[in-house]
Amino acid sequence: MTRANLPGWKTMPRGGLLLEPGSAREYQTGDWRTIRPEWHPENCIHCLFCWVFCPDSAVSVKGGKMIGIDYDHCKGCGICAHECPSKPKALTMIPEE
Amino acid sequence: MNKSVALTGNEAVATAMKQIEPDVVAAYPITPQTDIVQYFSTFVADGQVKTEFVTVESEHSAMSATIGASAAGARAMTATSSQGLALMWEVVYIASSFRLPIVMPVVNRALSGPINIHCDHSDSMGARDSGWIQLYSEDAQEAYDNVIQAIRIAEHPDVLLPVMVMQDGFVISHAMQNLEILDDESVKKFVGTYKPDHHLLDVKHPMTVGSLFLPNFYFEAKKQEAEALERAKKVIQEVAKEYAAISGRQYGFFETYRLEDAEVAVIALNSTAGTVRGLVDEYRAKGLRVGALKPRVFRPLPHEELVVALQHLKAIAVMDRAESFSTHGGPLFNDLRSVLYESKERPVVTNYIYGLGGRDLTLDELRRVFDETLEAARAGYYRNRVTHLGVRE
Incomplete structure (x- = not known):
């Protein structure tokens, strides 16, 4: 978001209050990433270690199976790739272009 | 009905607090403010007020607990002097930036060092840029009147800022003086009930207090504070006018x-x-x-x-x-x-x-x-x- 699109002091809630619950979802921390996890489904054993260890809940899971990375919120910390027990690994880190 | 009484500055402020009967008082005793905390805790112990009195281990905790109570939706007060205000420092700014209408009597005392317990204004002057409203009182009468008015100023929807009410340590805080106090009913009616529009105990409307404001938002939050202090000028005058009507005592800037x-x-x-x-x-x-x-x-x-x-x-x-x-x-x-x-x-x-x-x-x-x-x-x-x-x- 550019500065011009952000709310000004006249419309912002006072005192830094956030009046909507769950608003952290709207904060796209993926912007911070310099390296990104790449998922290789052919190597994945769906142990969900990545899902457990991800500090930002950025590993998407459906029906008990890993289905991909939420790149809007993944900060690129690399913990998922580090913890991935598959050999060869189902998650590897590559530089963000 | 106004009543003429002889009280010290500290007793006058403690009496105002008793009549206001805030929901929460979290305070730590420090010379020369000690009597305020002592008298008020006696009122609590004797059942003269229903206030939740939080005994804390330091002024940093006193201000933190007051902020927590105020954010939760309570009318919350504390009181301090000198080193106590200095120890509150980082949280003093949080109270104003969260726009919490806390009222804090400050009994002016020199800051260390060299260590000293007597009056000067170095404590409250150090807090002049903290975003709090500051009211100074010449004597016990003004300290009493200012504390009562401070509640209305702080909680006004156009303001929502904390207020410090100063009096001189020992010179006023420990000197007995004749003053007029209002009856409890008049004070209760004047300050009314605090009804915050947003508060943490409102579980139907969950909200976040104290989130991170990076360069994209911090400046706007500070501009809001500056505007609230600007608006406070009109409110201070309006409250003084209403207070004059019940007390007969006129206050201005x-x-x-x-x-x-x-x-x-x-x-x-x-x-x-x-x-x-x-x-x-x-x-x-x-x-x-x-x-x-x-x-x-x-x-x-x-x-x-x-x-x-x-x-x-x-x-x-x-x-x-x-x-x-x-x-x-x-x-x-x-x-x-x-x-x-x-x-x-x-x-x-x-x-x-x-x-x-x-x-x-x-x-x-x-x-x-x-x-x-x-x-x-x-x-x-x-x-x-x-x-x-x-x-x-």
Whole structure:
């Protein structure tokens, strides 16, 4: 978001209050990433270690199976790739272009 | 029904707190504020108030607990002095930035070091940029009246800022004085019930307090604070008007004394203002056109009104009971001198730093201030811009 699109002091809630619950979802921390996890489904054993260890809940899971990375919120910390027990690994880190 | 009573400054403030009966008081005793906490905890122990009294291990915790209670939706108060205010420091700014209407009596005492327990204004002057409203009180009566008005000012929807109410340590806090207090019902009716629009215990509307504001948002939050202090000026006057109707006592941004036709004025905060008025009468009796001004509201600074009140003068002495170590005078001097830059014919403005660490200000010392300021008015210039008054060489 550019500065011009952000709310000004006249419309912002006072005192830094956030009046909507769950608003952290709207904060796209993926912007911070310099390296990104790449998922290789052919190597994945769906142990969900990545899902457990991800500090930002950025590993998407459906029906008990890993289905991909939420790149809007993944900060690129690399913990998922580090913890991935598959050999060869189902998650590897590559530089963000 | 107003009642005439004899109380110390601390007893007067504790009485106001009893009549306000806040939901939560979290406080830690410190000289010379100790009596406020002691009296108030007695009211709690004796069942005279239903306030939740939180005993804390430090002033940092006192202010933190008060902030937590206020954010939860309670009317919350605390009180402190000197090192206690210093220890609260980082959370003092949080209270104002969260826009929490906390009211805190401050009994002015010198900051260490060297360690000292007596009156000067270095504690509250250090907090002048914290975003709190600051009301200064000359005596027990004004401290009592200011604490009650502070609740209404702080909680006004156009303001929502914390308020500090100052009085001079020992000089006022421990001196017995006749004053008029309101009956409990009148105070309760005046302060009303606190109904916050957003609060943490409103579980149907969950919200976040204290989230991270990076460069994209922090500046806007600070602008909102500045605007709230601007709006507070109107509210302070409205509340004073309503308070006058029930008390018969009229308060403004400042109080002037024989100022309208004066050529020279002495400006002082808190208890010193009474001594200044006494000397104004003495000099008037000699046919000298002197007057006085006592600021009540220091934050926000009523700069427009101050220019109007002071611009006709030839020379002004500003008394500061705090050093700023700028080498250019104390905090009150710098604000007032800056304000007077707006006037067409600028008065000569000089500064006297006095009374640090509880040093008494003698009448002869104050006569020197009047004499030098009269001389400056005649000459059109000052001999010393800043004088440390009453210090040994």
